[in-house]
Amino acid sequence: MYTIGQVAEITGFSPDTLRYYEKLGLVKPPHRSAGGIRTYNDDNVRSLTSLKCLKKTGLSLEEMKEFIQEGQCFANRSTLRDEDEISILNRIKILAEHLNRMEEQRRELDHLINLTQQNLKLHHELLQQRK
DSSP: BBBBBHHHHHHSOOOHHHHHHHHHTOOOOOOEOOOOEEEHHHHHHHHHHHHHHHHHOOOHHHHHHHHHTTOOTTTSSOOHHHHHHEEEEEHHHHHHHHHHHHHHHHHHHHHHHHHHHHHHHHHHHHHHHHO
16 A cells, blocks of 8 residues: 555655545545545556556546546457447547647747748858958
């Protein structure tokens, strides 16, 4: 069992973020001691680690919640059940839409980088003309 501080250290989420994710329903509420103190188990930590990965991809909290709503982890499964197909198709849709947004952001960033490079070149040329 882990305290909220230990889980924060393990996952990189602050205690406030852990409580917020619990409030939003992104993670199952941890067990509480008789005194009301949250105690986390290894499953809680695994769920939060998965959320950390999803967060790193830039998914919104709403997308993360939709992605994990079935609570299934398919990475360690060798066979899939028929009912898993809907979950997988939903996840594919979420990730594909997110990838499209990221690719558009990359195109925009590439354009800004190109403009900045041209601007730098122009300014270097202006300095060279003065010498």
